[in-house]
Amino acid sequence: MFDSFLGLFKKANAYLGVDIGTTSIKVAELSGSKNNVTLSNYALLESFGHYERANNVIQANSVKISEKETTALLKILLNKVKFKTRLAIASIPPFSSFVTLLELPAMSEEETNKAMAFQIRQSVPLPLAEIAVDWIRVGQRQDENGFEKQQILLIAIPNEVISCYKSIFKNAGLSLRALEIENLAATRALIGNDPVPTLIADIGARSSSVSIVEGGFLKSSVQFDYAGDSLTQAIVKGLGISYRRAEELKKQRGISGGIGEYELSTLEMPFVDVIIKEVMKAKENFEKSYGSSLQRVLLIGGGALLLGLDKYFESKIGIPVVLGNGLLYVNTPPQLSVVAKEIQVRFATAIGLAIKGFL
Template identity: 50%
Template sequence: MFKFSFGEKSYLGVDIGTASIKIVELENSAKGPTLKNYGILESRGHLERLNYAIQTSGLKILEEETVQLLQILLKELKPKGVEVAASLPAFSAFTTLLEMPLMSPEEISKTMPYQIKAFVPLPLEEVTIDWLPIGEVEDEKGIKKQQIFLVAVPNEQIRKYQTIFANVGLKLRALEIETISLARVLTGGDPTTSLIIDIGARSTAIAVAAAGNLKYNSQTDFSSNALTQAISKGLGITIPRAEELKKTRGLTGTGGEYEVSTLMMPYLDAILNEARRVKEVYEKDYQAKVDRIILSGGGANLLGLEKYVTAELGLTAIKASPFAKVGLPGEITSLTAELGPTLAVALGLGLKQIKK
């Protein structure tokens, strides 16, 4: 474990994924936000039952298991602070881009209930709304309109998270969809418009962000576990063995190993097709270009992925490096290339509380 300076206030970022929970503890030191500690715990039976998930797209989250996993993590971590920001999976919120006549924030707030009815399939009193002004565009007639990015989260989801954190003695200060956390940590302070592809175990979040703000949000169920499954079926080997091959060979194999990447390709291409669609929709709706691709999530560690994505989408793809914004204890600098994409969401959540 790491050396700590005692007595400082710390902030926790908790990313509850489908297959694992990640916690980071950040401290606001003289040098800026710094990582004090982190923990990652995979759910029981994650590899044995690839279809099993802590989070599911049916808005369910397995509360009991989540509490148990958090308790194990917290026992190890012994964090100094109790304040937490947590993330919701990209699939658990309704998001949309609205175009409205130019008006004041107060006026926008007043119209929101009507806007929401149009696209959220839940009664108004069952969702919590957040919105963000994005910018202005001109329509075909030259009339200026403002673009508003709207996020609606079912209250049921929020209540579940409140219960979970109360059960482990933590104070839930903020809850946001994971792509908002990613936008903050991967594009904050940088105006380059980025297509973020977060390849998780069970789902892939796809977003467009610039200057720390989320501008488009989408997701697909094609994900890194699908790659493991394809290898397992194709080669007739166990899931743990296929998982190992995926991680050691990635897309870079030759000769006999080449088969591993061939087997993964259709599923990888399914992810990239959705990414391509998001890029096209974004560019049309926002009348702006995407400049680069950032690969995040554990699945971004697939060997050779940056090169493959760059070629397929015709746009430079880089691996997420959230540690550009969070200082590190010397002991773990060698691990950051792999850890960065995995911890990106949790780090973005930690930063949310420090950067207020």
């Protein structure tokens, strides 16, 4: 288990949830006790200009997290914002982990344990000695032939990734209490135990991930490389302007396509459509394989803040699409209400990680 070290400590009254993305670090500090937590502080550090300087990417797909640079950035952030606790829970991005939903015949716990030892070797493309493995029973159903099947979510993280995170946190002066995959953390903050079959689309900078949650359990997750930066890059190339200016334009105008925005929309739309197509594919695959219908889509991640995206998305996918609210189960002090929407959408993972500390 990745978090077996969590249980050895006495419960504290504050935790930091630390979400290290490809272009930003988000930290949410929650204070209080189980079932009554308040957002006491938060911080976001963005690393711009990573296209000019390739080594400025905090994390790049299929490339190892840059330990030195991430430590330095985390230190900058911790210097700027004074948090009251050093206890941290961090997330592992989808591209550094293996997540698979397995279906096994319904059987006793002991038999399941034995079967899983075999399944892990089959499903994870790395030697057992090099990975940490966790699995969770997430459901049961009768298949087309009337056989009872149990659904098991298998999660594997390379040891190398875990030691890299441990060392980043130690060197930044934080005490790392647990690691968790991003999708599980976001699910906790956004959905809790709500049983409604839901698709969560996390649209980040470099990559997007789609999680499907049913009965409060994560059932599947896929990721792809189209996200917010795909749109910015299209604007950079199409209009011949700087990356920073393209980011500004994108954030101001969105895809609402008013007068004079035609050109911007034309550049962005092919990438918006690719993202929506990937999400629809994930929805269809899930519904076909597991015979249940998704009821809603929650959009999170910075890319979800694109003006007009939710409405456009809804018109394409045909089920309700709304921005996710990572603060759903968290008290928010009134002075944070102005920035609440951005926190709700961009900090869902960080908040879910911090909530874990109180469980």
